Amino acid sequence: MQAITEAVSPTLSAEAIAALPDDALEEAYVVRFDVHQRIQHLLMIGSFLALVVTGFPQKFPSIEICQWLMDVMGGIQTVRLVHRIAGGILIFDGIYHMAYVSFTVLVLQRTGPLRMIPNIKDVKDAVRTVQYFLGMSLRPPKYGRFSYLEKFDYWAVFWGMFVMGGSGLILLFPVLATRFLPGQIIIASFRAHSDEALLAVTWITVVHIFYAHLAPRVFPFNTSIFSGRVPASRYRHEHPLEYAQLVESGKVLVVPADAPTPSGPTASPPVVVLPDYLQAPAYDVPEVCPEPGATLGAAGADGEEAESDA
Amino acid sequence: MRRGTGMLASSRPRTAALALAVALLVTAVALFALGNSTSTSSAQEPERAPKIPHLTEGHSECSRCHGAEGVRPAPPSHADFTDERCRSCHAPSPPPQLPAEEPPVGDSYCLNCHNNPNIAVRLEDGNLLSLYVAGSVYATELRQSVHGDISCSTCHSDKGAYPHAGIDLASLSAYRARAVKECSRCHATVWEDYSQSAHGQALLTGKSESSACFDCHSEESSGHTIRPVTGPQALVAPSAIFRQCGRCHSRELDTYLETSHAKVVRFGDPQGAATCVTCHGAHDQKPVDDPQANLTKSALLVAVCQKCHEGATKNFAAAWMGHRGASATRFPIVYFTERFFVFLTALMVGIGIIHVELDFFRWLANRLHRKRGQG
Numbered sequence: 001m002q003a004i005t006e007a008v009s010p011t012l013s014a015e016a017i018a019a020l021p022d023d024a025l026e027e028a029y030v031v032r033f034d035v036h037q038r039i040q041h042l043l044m045i046g047s048f049l050a051l052v053v054t055g056f057p058q059k060f061p062s063i064e065i066c067q068w069l070m071d072v073m074g075g076i077q078t079v080r081l082v083h084r085i086a087g088g089i090l091i092f093d094g095i096y097h098m099a100y101v102s103f104t105v106l107v108l109q110r111t112g113p114l115r116m117i118p119n120i121k122d123v124k125d126a127v128r129t130v131q132y133f134l135g136m137s138l139r140p141p142k143y144g145r146f147s148y149l150e151k152f153d154y155w156a157v158f159w160g161m162f163v164m165g166g167s168g169l170i171l172l173f174p175v176l177a178t179r180f181l182p183g184q185i186i187i188a189s190f191r192a193h194s195d196e197a198l199l200a201v202t203w204i205t206v207v208h209i210f211y212a213h214l215a216p217r218v219f220p221f222n223t224s225i226f227s228g229r230v231p232a233s234r235y236r237h238e239h240p241l242e243y244a245q246l247v248e249s250g251k252v253l254v255v256p257a258d259a260p261t262p263s264g265p266t267a268s269p270p271v272v273v274l275p276d277y278l279q280a281p282a283y284d285v286p287e288v289c290p291e292p293g294a295t296l297g298a299a300g301a302d303g304e305e306a307e308s309d310a
Numbered sequence: 311m312r313r314g315t316g317m318l319a320s321s322r323p324r325t326a327a328l329a330l331a332v333a334l335l336v337t338a339v340a341l342f343a344l345g346n347s348t349s350t351s352s353a354q355e356p357e358r359a360p361k362i363p364h365l366t367e368g369h370s371e372c373s374r375c376h377g378a379e380g381v382r383p384a385p386p387s388h389a390d391f392t393d394e395r396c397r398s399c400h401a402p403s404p405p406p407q408l409p410a411e412e413p414p415v416g417d418s419y420c421l422n423c424h425n426n427p428n429i430a431v432r433l434e435d436g437n438l439l440s441l442y443v444a445g446s447v448y449a450t451e452l453r454q455s456v457h458g459d460i461s462c463s464t465c466h467s468d469k470g471a472y473p474h475a476g477i478d479l480a481s482l483s484a485y486r487a488r489a490v491k492e493c494s495r496c497h498a499t500v501w502e503d504y505s506q507s508a509h510g511q512a513l514l515t516g517k518s519e520s521s522a523c524f525d526c527h528s529e530e531s532s533g534h535t536i537r538p539v540t541g542p543q544a545l546v547a548p549s550a551i552f553r554q555c556g557r558c559h560s561r562e563l564d565t566y567l568e569t570s571h572a573k574v575v576r577f578g579d580p581q582g583a584a585t586c587v588t589c590h591g592a593h594d595q596k597p598v599d600d601p602q603a604n605l606t607k608s609a610l611l612v613a614v615c616q617k618c619h620e621g622a623t624k625n626f627a628a629a630w631m632g633h634r635g636a637s638a639t640r641f642p643i644v645y646f647t648e649r650f651f652v653f654l655t656a657l658m659v660g661i662g663i664i665h666v667e668l669d670f671f672r673w674l675a676n677r678l679h680r681k682r683g684q685g
Contacts, residue, residue, distance in 0.1 A: 057577075058573060058574075058577070059573070061572070061573050061576035061577055062567075062576070067576075067577070070577050075577070075578070076574055076577040076578065076579045077579070080574075130668065132672065133668035133669060133671070133672045134668070135672075135675070149665070156658070171570070174619070174626065174629070175619050175620070175621050175622055175623070175626055178622075178623060178625040178626040178628075178629065179623065179625070181625075182625065182628065182643065183625050183626055183627065183628030183629035183630075184628070184629060184641050184642075184643040184644050185629075185643060186626075186629040187629055187631060187636075187641065187644045188643045188644045188647040190570055191644065191647050191648050191651065192647050192651060195648075195651035195652075195654075195655060196651065198655065199651070199654065199655045199658055199659070202655070202658075202659050202662070203658060203659070203662055206659065206662045206663055206666060207662040207665065207666060210666045210669075210670075211666075215669070215670075215673075216673050
C-alpha cells in the first residue's frame with residue numbers, strides 16, 4: 001500500500017524501459033492478477049483437490065487402495081458429504097467468476113476479460129509455435145495478454161465447470177431432474193461426470209503441472225496466480241505484446257526499491273512496477289553474465305532465452 | 311470288493327444299533343410324556359407365543375441365534391430369558407417329515423464310511439456323485455457354519471439308518487432338488503417363497519439346472535458350509551450378494567458393477583444402495599419375463615424404484631437400462647455421451663501431451679545446441 005502512495009510517474013521513456021536488459025528488471029514486476037482472480041484460483045485449487053481426493057476412490061471400488069482410502073477418510077458417507085460440499089464451493093466459485101467478469105465488462109466498462117475470447121491470431125500463434133517447436137522457425141510468436149494455450153486452458157475449465165456442475169447436480173437430485181428431463185440423462189450424467197473428471201485430472205497433471213511447475217522458465221513453482229505478480233524479466237518474454245502495450249501506454253509505476261509491498265499495488269492490473277533506482281540517469285547495466293545451465297531457475301532460463309533471442 | 315467288506319464289517323455295529331434303538335425308544339417315550347406335561351402347563355397361558363418353526367434337535371441354546379447378537383434376535387422384552395423360559399411359552403412344532411425313528415447312530419458312525427475319499431455313488435444318468443466328507447470339512451468348516459451344532463442325520467434325514475434305504479437318484483439335479491427339500495423342513499417360511507421362485511420352480515420341476523439354497527448361501531455350493539446371512543462372513547449381505555448372483559448371472563453382474571448402485575454398495579454404504587435382491591427379491595425372484603414380475607413393465611418398475619427413491623416417476627424409472635449397454639437406438643443419449651467423452655478425452659490428452667513434449671524437447675534442443683556452441 002505504501003508503495004502506491006510513494007509511487008511516482010516514470011521519467012524514463014517507453015523506449016528506455018523497453019530497452020532495459022533482463023538483469024536490470026530483477027526487482028521489477030508486472031501485476032497480472034487482481035485479488036478476485038487470485039481468490040477464485042485459490043477456491044478452485046482447494047475444491048478441485050478435495051473433489052479429486054473424494055471423487056476418485058468412488059470411481060474405482062474394485063481397487064484395494066480406493067477401499068483403503070475410503071476407510072481412512074471416514075467411510076463413504078463422510079467422503080460423499082465432503083465431495084458435495086467441495087462441489088458446492090466450486091459451483092460458487094464459478095458463479096463468482098461469472099459475476100466478476102460481467103461486472104468488470106458491463107458495469108466498469110473495462111474490456112480486459114474480453115481478451116480471453118479466441119481470435120484468428122490464436123490459430124496462427126498455435127501453428128507458429130508448433131513450427132518453432134519443430135525447428136521450422138527460429139522464434140516463437142509474440143503473445144498478448146493471454147497466449148493461445150492459456151485461452152485453451154481457460155475454456156477447457158469453463159466447459160468442464162458446466163459439465164461437472166451440471167452432471168453433479170443431476171446425480172445429486174436424480175428424481176427432481178427427471179421431472180424435466182428424460183430418464184437417460186441420469187445415466188448420461190453419471191458417465192459424463194466420471195469421464196470429464198478423468199479428463200480434467202489428466203489435463204491438470206500433464207499440462208497445468210508442466211506449465212505451472214516443471215517448465216524450465218518457472219521451475220519449480222510459478223507463484224504469479226497467488227501473488228498476482230510476475231517478474232518483469234519473464235513477463236516481457238511470455239507476453240511481449242502486452243508488455244510493450246503497458247509500457248507504451250504509460251501503465252508503469254515506479255516505487256522505492258526497499259518499499260514494503262506485501263500484496264503489491266492495488267492499482268488495477270495489469271501494470272508494470274519498476275524500482276526507482278532504474279530512474280537514475282546514471283544507471284549502468286550491470287555486467288552480469290548468467291551461467292548457462294547453472295540452475296533451471298527462472299532468472300537463469302530467462303538469461304539464456306534472451307541470449308538466444310538476441 | 312471294498313463295498314462287500316464294508317457290509318460285513320457293519321454287522322457287529324448293527325446289533326449294537328438295535329440295542330441303542332430300544333434305549334432311545336424308551337427315552338423318547340419319557341420325553342414325550344414330559345413334553346406333554348409342559349404343553350399342558352403352557353396351555354393355561356394365552357396362545358400368543360408362536361411355535362418354534364424349526365427343529366429343536368441340536369439347538370439347545372436358544373440365545374445362540376435369538377440373543378441380542380444372534381441372527382434372529384428375540385424382541386427386547388425377552389432380553390434376559392433363559393432357554394427354559396423360552397420353551398415354557400414357545401412349543402416346539404414337530405416338523406412334518408421327521409424320520410419315524412430317532413437315528414440310531416451318531417455322526418462318528420457316518421464318518422466311518424464317509425471319510426473315505428473314494429466313496430461315491432453312480433447316479434442313474436451315469437454321473438458319479440462323491441459322498442466323501444473330508445475330516446476338515448466335518449471338524450472345522452461345518453462347525454464354523456451356521457449349522458455347526460446339528461448332526462448329519464438332521465439334514466440327511468433319510469440316511470439316519472444303515473444300510474441306507476435305496477438310492478433312487480436319477481441325476482445330480484434330482485439330488486439337488488431332494489437336498490433343498492431337506493432345508494425346507496426347518497426353513498418353512500423361506501421355502502414358501504423359494505418353491506414359487508424362478509430358481510425353485512426350475513429346480514423342483516427339473517426343467518433346468520438352477521440355484522439351490524446352498525448355491526447362494528455357501529461359497530462352495532455345499533450344505534456343509536452355509537454361512538451366516540449377516541456379519542463379515544456373510545455371502546448374502548449387501549456388500550457381497552452380487553458376487554454370489556454373478557456366479558451364474560455374469561452379464562448382469564458386469565452391467566450392475568457399472569452402476570452407481572454397485573459402486574456405493576461395494577464401499578459398504580450404511581444407507582444401503584440397491585443390490586440384486588433389492589429389485590429382484592431375495593427368495594422369491596420371478597423370471598423377468600413373468601407378467602407378475604415387477605421388473606417387466608415400466609409402470610411396475612416405478613414401484614421398485616420408489617422403494618428407495620421417494621417420488622420417483624415413470625420418467626425416472628426409464629433410466630434403468632435393464633442390464634444391457636446403450637446403443638445408437640437404445641438409450642441414444644447415454645450412447646452418444648459415452649462416445650463423445652471417449653473422443654474428447656483422446657483429443658485433449660493427445661493435444662496436451664504432444665504440446666508439453668514438443669515444448670520440452672525444443673528447450674532441450676536449444677540448451678544442447680548452446681552448450682555445443684560454447685564447447
